[in-house]
Amino acid sequence: MKRIFVVILLTFASVIAVCQGINSKAIEITNVDSDDYTTIETTKLRLKLPKTFTRRNATTYENMLAESYISVQPLDGDVNRNFYTFDKKSMFQAGIVVMKETFFKINGFEAMMIDGDQYINDKEFAVSILIIGNCTETFLIMGSTPKPIQNNMNIEITNSLLSVIFDPKMEAKPISESFSYKVNLEGTGLIEVSPMGDTRTFTDDGNLPSKTDDMTSLTIHETRSGIQFTEDQKKDVCTHRIKLYPLTWDEKSDLTPHKYSTRKLSGYEIYASGVSKFLKTEFIYQLVLFDKDRYFVITGVTYGDETKSLEMFRKVANSIDF
Numbered sequence: 001m002k003r004i005f006v007v008i009l010l011t012f013a014s015v016i017a018v019c020q021g022i023n024s025k026a027i028e029i030t031n032v033d034s035d036d037y038t039t040i041e042t043t044k045l046r047l048k049l050p051k052t053f054t055r056r057n058a059t060t061y062e063n064m065l066a067e068s069y070i071s072v073q074p075l076d077g078d079v080n081r082n083f084y085t086f087d088k089k090s091m092f093q094a095g096i097v098v099m100k101e102t103f104f105k106i107n108g109f110e111a112m113m114i115d116g117d118q119y120i121n122d123k124e125f126a127v128s129i130l131i132i133g134n135c136t137e138t139f140l141i142m143g144s145t146p147k148p149i150q151n152n153m154n155i156e157i158t159n160s161l162l163s164v165i166f167d168p169k170m171e172a173k174p175i176s177e178s179f180s181y182k183v184n185l186e187g188t189g190l191i192e193v194s195p196m197g198d199t200r201t202f203t204d205d206g207n208l209p210s211k212t213d214d215m216t217s218l219t220i221h222e223t224r225s226g227i228q229f230t231e232d233q234k235k236d237v238c239t240h241r242i243k244l245y246p247l248t249w250d251e252k253s254d255l256t257p258h259k260y261s262t263r264k265l266s267g268y269e270i271y272a273s274g275v276s277k278f279l280k281t282e283f284i285y286q287l288v289l290f291d292k293d294r295y296f297v298i299t300g301v302t303y304g305d306e307t308k309s310l311e312m313f314r315k316v317a318n319s320i321d322f
Helices: 003-020 081-083 088-093 153-162 231-242 306-320
Strands: 026-029 038-040 046-047 053-059 061-064 068-076 094-106 109-120 123-133 137-146 193-194 199-203 217-224 259-260 266-275 281-291 294-302
Touching: 046 137, 068 153, 068 193, 081 109, 081 123, 081 137, 088 094, 109 153, 123 153, 137 153, 217 306, 231 266, 231 281, 231 294, 281 306, 294 306
Parallel strands: 026 094
Antiparallel strands: 038 046, 053 061, 061 068, 068 137, 094 109, 109 123, 123 137, 193 199, 199 217, 217 294, 259 266, 266 281, 281 294
């Protein structure tokens, strides 16, 4: 009993130490709320967004012509512990080369700005990430713009991130209300985790990544294409995406897209098994559903029972409603 008591005391002491901050030389900023601010739904943040940015979804704003965006993601736990999580090594593994780290106190709350470069499809982007919060909740705000930078867009993004007002007392909207569609998870065993941009993620234990042996997850990504695809183009979208997975496909797997329809939408599905670089067999389910000028990519992944997982993935897809 004494040993447990000591562990509890040490744990409590470490939390207090972390919550007091890890950088006493933080730059202090005071932001005052005004009509220029926008509330970021499903969060406790308000931002002064660049004037050329428009809403893409509840947590993402963009300038499509400039290929630039600002997106907000909630994180679990204490802000200072999250500072340690986003170190240079982990950022490099995520494809971002960190150029600079700066600590702030914004309206009294600890914050850290990470500036770096990221390559996506052989194109270089300037990336700025602001992490802000308190001892119980954290938010990550990410802004990105292509290089070479046009019209000082990186400065606009940086100023927007640093304009943040974090209000722990603000009542955030439920995640499910921030999307244009609904899904029914009843009987699936899946739990929704925090969304990122246009993507909703569900896992079999509510953790990301899942901590179960099966590590079952399902994502739904909504994309507005601005065009209506031909049937051949729809098949190409489905085929192209599944070939991006770094798996050695089972020789019995059929990667041919097959027609699939739900109550509201239609598209093409592919499902197959393959071996990962960790020599584990993964079952991949992919369904692309089309709706006028947008489409939904539903992707299921599991190490578990393929037949049961296929049934469950389809059940969620069939439940998509507007």
